[in-house]
Amino acid sequence: MSKIGIFYGSTTGTTEDVARKIAAKLGVEKSDLHDAAKISEELVNKYDVLVLGSATWGDGELQDDWYDGVKVLKAAGISHKFVALFGCGDSDSYSDTFCNGMGNLYEELKETGCTFCGRTETDGYTFDSSISVVDGKFVGLALDEVNQDDLTDQRIDNWIEKLKTECLN
Template sequence: MGMKTGIFYGSTLGTTEAIAAQIGEKLGISAGDIHNVADTDISKVRDYDCLILGTSTWGSGELQDDWYGFADKLKAENLSGKTVALFGCGDSAGYSDTFCDAIGVLHDDLAATGCRFVGSCDPSEYTFDSSAAVQEGKFVGLPIDENNEGNLTADRIERWTARLKTELS
C-alpha cells in the first residue's frame, strides 16, 4: 500500500486490540502504527493518509468508552483527503438488535469530516436483527463476532484486508 496507514482502536477486554493486531499483520502495518485511543494524542492521526478505526459495541449500541473523548476530537479534525476504514466487535446473539452499532456511530460521527470511507461488508454473511452499522444495504466496515462466530474471524479479516489493499492502492 502506498498510503501511510495507522490503526486506532479502543478495547476494554482486549478483543478489539487483538483484532487490530491481526489486521495490522495482514496489511504489513508495524506495531508502532497501531494506537490505543485511550493513551493516544489526537495529533497522531495527522501522520497518516489512511485511518483504520476499531471499536467494540457496548450497552445498547454505544461506542467503547475510550472512544468518547477521542471521537469528539477526531470529528473536529479536517480529514479531507484521508481514507477511513472501520472495524468493530459485537455480539450478534446477545445483542442482535444493536450488532456492531458502534462502527455505525463512528461512521456517522466522521461523515462530515471530508474523509473517504472504504471497506464496507455484505451483511448477508451475518445473523443479526438490526444494526446502525448497516447503511445503504452494507455494513460500513468489518463486523467481528468473536463471541459466537470466532471460527469465521480469520477468514473475514483475510478477505477484508485483501479488499482494502485494492481499495487503498
C-alpha cells in the first residue's frame, strides 16, 4: 500500500478544510496531513504519494507557504514519487486566474521528474482562463468552494477513484 502524505497551503482555512475532506475519504491519518508551512525533507521522504493543495491568491499566485515549500520539495528529490494536485479558486470573481495556484505548483514541479496523477476534465466549470489547464485538462482537482461548493464532495469522490487507478495501490 502506498504511503500518502497530504500537504496544503491555506490562508483562510478553505484549502485546509478541503485537505481534511480528501484525507478522510482516502483514509489518511491526521498525522499524515500537513500544513505547507511545516514541510520538511524528512516529511516528504516518508511518502510514496504526495497530495499537494494550494489556494490561489492575488493575481493568480500560489498560497504564500508554498514558496518555501516548493524549494523543500525540489531539494528532497521527488523524481520517484507520485504527485496529485488539488486547488481552490473562485471562478466568478477570478475567472481569468481560476485555480492558478495549482497550476503554479505544477509548473514549479514538472521538471523534478515526479509522476503527476489525477488530471481532471474542465467540464462543469465556468471560467475564462487558468494556467492549471494543460492539454485541455486541469493538472489536478479544481474546486470552487465559493460558487460550486455543492459539487465538492462528488468531485473529490470522482478524483479519488481516478487516483486509485493511476497512483494508489
